[in-house]
Amino acid sequence: MEFSFTNEEQTFREDLRAFLRNELPRGWTGGREDWDNDVFPVAQQMRKKLAARGWLTMGWPREYSGMGAGPVAQAIFGEEMLYHRAPGRDQFGLRMLGPTLMLFGTEEQKREHLPRIAKGERLWCQGYSEPGAGSDLASLQTRATRDGDDYVVSGSKTWTTGAHRADWMFLLARTDPAAPKHKGITFLLMDMRSPGVSVRPLVNMVGDHAFNQVFFDDVRVPCTNVVGETNRGWYVAMALLSFERSGVEHVGAARRLLDDITRAARETLRDGRPLTADPIVRHKLAERAVETQVARALAYRVAWLQSKGQVPAYESSVSKVFGTELNQRIANTGMQVLGLHAQLEKGSPRAVLDGVLRSYYLYTVAPTLYAGSSEVQRNIIADKGLGLPRA
Amino acid sequence: MDLSLTEEQEMLKKMARDFLDREAPKSYVRAMEEDERGFTPETWEKIAGLGWLGLALPEKYGGSGGGFLDLCVLLEEMGRALLPGPFFSTVLLGACTLLEAGSEEQKKEILPRVARGERIMTLALTEPSATWEAKGVHLKAKAKGADYILDGTKLFVPDAHVADDIIVVARTGRSAKPENGVSLFLVSGKAPGITHTVLKTIASDKQCEVVFDGVAVPARSLVGVLNKGWPVVEKTLQRAAVAKCAEMVGGAQRVLEMTVEYAKQRVQFGRPIGSFQAIQHYCANMVTDVDGARFVTYEAAWRLQEGLPCAKEVSMAKAWTSEAYRRVTALGHQIHGGIGFTKEHDMQLYFRRAKAAELAYGDADFHRERVAQQMGL
Numbered sequence: 001m002e003f004s005f006t007n008e009e010q011t012f013r014e015d016l017r018a019f020l021r022n023e024l025p026r027g028w029t030g031g032r033e034d035w036d037n038d039v040f041p042v043a044q045q046m047r048k049k050l051a052a053r054g055w056l057t058m059g060w061p062r063e064y065s066g067m068g069a070g071p072v073a074q075a076i077f078g079e080e081m082l083y084h085r086a087p088g089r090d091q092f093g094l095r096m097l098g099p100t101l102m103l104f105g106t107e108e109q110k111r112e113h114l115p116r117i118a119k120g121e122r123l124w125c126q127g128y129s130e131p132g133a134g135s136d137l138a139s140l141q142t143r144a145t146r147d148g149d150d151y152v153v154s155g156s157k158t159w160t161t162g163a164h165r166a167d168w169m170f171l172l173a174r175t176d177p178a179a180p181k182h183k184g185i186t187f188l189l190m191d192m193r194s195p196g197v198s199v200r201p202l203v204n205m206v207g208d209h210a211f212n213q214v215f216f217d218d219v220r221v222p223c224t225n226v227v228g229e230t231n232r233g234w235y236v237a238m239a240l241l242s243f244e245r246s247g248v249e250h251v252g253a254a255r256r257l258l259d260d261i262t263r264a265a266r267e268t269l270r271d272g273r274p275l276t277a278d279p280i281v282r283h284k285l286a287e288r289a290v291e292t293q294v295a296r297a298l299a300y301r302v303a304w305l306q307s308k309g310q311v312p313a314y315e316s317s318v319s320k321v322f323g324t325e326l327n328q329r330i331a332n333t334g335m336q337v338l339g340l341h342a343q344l345e346k347g348s349p350r351a352v353l354d355g356v357l358r359s360y361y362l363y364t365v366a367p368t369l370y371a372g373s374s375e376v377q378r379n380i381i382a383d384k385g386l387g388l389p390r391a
Numbered sequence: 392m393d394l395s396l397t398e399e400q401e402m403l404k405k406m407a408r409d410f411l412d413r414e415a416p417k418s419y420v421r422a423m424e425e426d427e428r429g430f431t432p433e434t435w436e437k438i439a440g441l442g443w444l445g446l447a448l449p450e451k452y453g454g455s456g457g458g459f460l461d462l463c464v465l466l467e468e469m470g471r472a473l474l475p476g477p478f479f480s481t482v483l484l485g486a487c488t489l490l491e492a493g494s495e496e497q498k499k500e501i502l503p504r505v506a507r508g509e510r511i512m513t514l515a516l517t518e519p520s521a522t523w524e525a526k527g528v529h530l531k532a533k534a535k536g537a538d539y540i541l542d543g544t545k546l547f548v549p550d551a552h553v554a555d556d557i558i559v560v561a562r563t564g565r566s567a568k569p570e571n572g573v574s575l576f577l578v579s580g581k582a583p584g585i586t587h588t589v590l591k592t593i594a595s596d597k598q599c600e601v602v603f604d605g606v607a608v609p610a611r612s613l614v615g616v617l618n619k620g621w622p623v624v625e626k627t628l629q630r631a632a633v634a635k636c637a638e639m640v641g642g643a644q645r646v647l648e649m650t651v652e653y654a655k656q657r658v659q660f661g662r663p664i665g666s667f668q669a670i671q672h673y674c675a676n677m678v679t680d681v682d683g684a685r686f687v688t689y690e691a692a693w694r695l696q697e698g699l700p701c702a703k704e705v706s707m708a709k710a711w712t713s714e715a716y717r718r719v720t721a722l723g724h725q726i727h728g729g730i731g732f733t734k735e736h737d738m739q740l741y742f743r744r745a746k747a748a749e750l751a752y753g754d755a756d757f758h759r760e761r762v763a764q765q766m767g768l
Binding site for chain 2: 389
C-alpha cells in the first residue's frame with residue numbers, strides 16, 4: 001500500500017494552487033454556481049485560462065488534444081478547484097459529453113464539438129430530468145419524431161443547470177413510444193439557438209439562478225445529431241453518468257468549508273474566550289474533520305480504481321453519498337458553532353465568513369438530490385455492491 | 392497511490408483466513424470465553440509455528456522482518472475470526488514496545504522466545520483512574536539499593552494472568568508535567584508480590600486487575616531511559632490503536648457479509664427482506680462504514696510504518712473505526728431481528744467485542760480531542 005501521491009501529482013497540485021491564488025480575483029470567497037450572474041464572467045475568464053494551460057482537458061486522451069492525465073491527477077484537479085471555490089470547469093462538456101462522444105460519437109460530431117469544448121468556447125447543458133421524471137429517468141416523455149432528415153422535438157426538461165448560458169444541450173428524447181421504456185430513447189445534440197427552444201429561469205432557495213425549465217416547441221434537430229444508435233440512447237446516457245460521479249469535488253468543498261469554520265471559531269471570542277475553548281465545539285469540529293478524512297479516502301479510492309482500468313461499481317455511489325451528506329453536516333455544525341451571526345447574508349456588516357456559510361448551509365441540500373439522490377445511490381450500492389435482490 | 396495489498400500480503404491474508412476458519416471456529420471462540428486461560432496451548436503453538444508471533448520482528452531476533460502493514464493484514468483476519476488469546480498483548484503491547492525501547496540484551500533474551508511462542512507478554516498501563524494519559528500513572532517505582540520496588544494497582548491489563556513478562560508503566564518522578572517521570576520496567580509475571588484477578592468483561596476477554604505489592608525488580612529491568620518512558624508508551628498506544636482498528640475492520644467486514652447473506656435468504660411478506668429499501672439502505676450504510684474504516688485505518692498504518700507524522704491520522708482512524716464498528720453491529724442486529732439477540736447466534740459475539748474494542752486505547756471522544764489539538768483548536 002502506498003497512500004502518497006507521485007512527485008508529478010504533487011507538483012501538479014502545487015502548480016494548480018499557485019495558479020488559482022494568482023488568477024482568482026482578489027478576496028474571492030467563491031460562488032457556488034458558475035452560471036449565476038455574479039460568477040459567470042469570472043467563470044468564463046478562468047475557463048479560458050485553464051484551457052490555455054491544457055488543464056481543462058487534462059484527462060482527455062492525447063489524440064483529442066488532451067494531456068492523458070490519469071484519474072488521480074484529475075481527482076486532484078477537482079479537489080483543488082473546489083477547495084478554492086474556483087469556477088470555470090464546465091462539467092457537462094468536459095467530463096460528461098466529451099468522453100461520451102469519444103466513445104459513441106461520429107467522426108463529424110467529434111470534429112465539430114470536441115475542440116470547442118476543449119477551448120472552453122462551447123458550453124453545454126444536460127437535458128435529462130423532466131417535470132415528471134427525476135429519479136425515474138426512463139419515464140421521460142419528451143418526444144422526437146422523425147421528419148425527413150430531422151427529428152422534431154417537443155416536450156420539456158427541468159432542473160437544467162446552465163441552460164440559460166449553454167450553447168448546446170445533450171438530451172434524451174423518446175423516439176419509439178411503443179417500445180419498453182428503456183428501449184425507445186435516443187440521445188440527441190441540440191443547438192440551443194434552434195427555433196422553438198425557450199428557457200424559463202428557476203431560482204433556487206439560495207437565491208442563485210443556475211437551473212431552468214426548458215421547453216421544446218417542435219424544435220428541428222438534424223438526424224446527424226444522434227449520438228449512438230436510434231432508440232439505444234439509454235445506454236449512451238448510462239455510460240455518460242458513470243463519468244459524472246466520483247465525489248472528490250465534495251471532499252474539496254468539505255475541506256474548505258471546515259477550514260473556514262474552524263478558523264472563524266478560533267478567531268471568534270465569546271466572553272473573552274475563543275469558541276474553540278468549548279469542549280462541545282472542539283468535539284464537533286474534530287468529528288467533522290475525521291469524517292472529511294474518511295470522505296477523502298473513499299473518493300481517492302474511486303480515482304485509484306479508475307487508474308487501474310476498473311469501472312467502479314458501487315464505490316462511486318459510496319463516495320457521492322458520504323461526501324454530499326458530509327457537506328450538510330459540516331454546514332450545519334458551522335451554523336451551530338458560529339451561532340446567531342451565521343444566519344446573516346453576504347454584505348451584512350455583522351455577517352461571519354462574509355455570508356458564505358449561510359449560503360452553503362442552504363446550498364448543500366442540492367448535492368444529495370442531483371446526479372441521483374442519496375436514496376437512489378443507496379439502492380445502487382445495495383444492488384451493485386452487495387448483490388441484494390431487486391425490489 | 393496504491394491501495395492494494397502486495398502479493399505476499401494477499402497470501403498471508405488467505406493463509407490466515409484458512410487457518411482461522413479451521414482452527415478457531417466459533418465453537419472455539421465460545422469455549423474460550425468460559426476457559427480460565429482463554430486459549431489453548433495447542434492453538435498457540437500452531438500460531439507460533441506459522442511465524443505470526445515474529446512476523447513484524449527483525450530477523451536477528453528470530454522474526455521474519457515484516458512491516459506494520461503486514462501485521463495489520465493479519466490482525467484484520469484475527470478480528471474477523473474473533474481469535475481469542477494473547478496474540479495482541481504479546482506482539483503489539485509487549486514485543487513491539489521492547490523492540491522500540493529495550494536494551495540489546497533485553498531484546499536478545501526475550502524477542503526470539505516470543506517469536507517461538509515460548510513467552511507471552513503484556514503491558515500494564517491503565518489504573519483504576521482508567522485514563523490513557525500520563526497523569527493516570529500512579530503506580531510507584533522507588534529505587535532501593537540496586538533494585539526498584541513497585542507498589543500500586545494496574546487495571547484492565549490484557550492477559551496478565553498468563554503473561555511471562557509484563558512491561559509495567561510506573562511513576563518514578565514527580566514534576567509539573569505528568570509526562571516526565573514515567574518509566575517502564577520489564578517484570579516477570581510470576582514475580583513475588585504480584586497478584587492478578589481476571590475481570591468479567593463485556594467481551595469475555597481476559598483483562599486483569601494486577602496488584603503490585605512491594606515487587607522488587609533489578610535496575611537492569613528498566614526499559615529505555617529512566618523518567619523518559621512516556622514517549623515510548625505513546626508510540627505503543629499509537630500502534631495499538633491502529634492495530635485494534637485493523638481487528639475492528641475485520642470484524643465489521645464479517646458482520647456485513649453475515650448480514651447481507653441473511654438479508655438475501657430471510658423471507659418476510661413473501662419476499663427476501665434484502666429486497667426492501669429500508670434493509671438495503673441499512674446495508675449501504677454498513678458497507679460505507681466498513682470501507683471508510685478500512686481506508687483510514689490503512690492510511691494510518693502506512694504512515695506509522697513509513698515513520699511519517701501520524702498522530703492526527705491515528706486518532707482519526709481510531710475515532711472513526713470505533714464508532715463505525717459499533718454502528719455496523721447495531722445495524723446487523725436490526726436486520727437479523729430477534730435471532731441475532733440470542734446467545735446461539737454469532738451476532739452477539741461481534742456486538743460485544745465491538746464495544747470492548749471501542750473502549751480500548753482511547754475511545755472516539757478521547758481521540759476526537761486529540762484531533763482537535765492537532766487541528767490547532
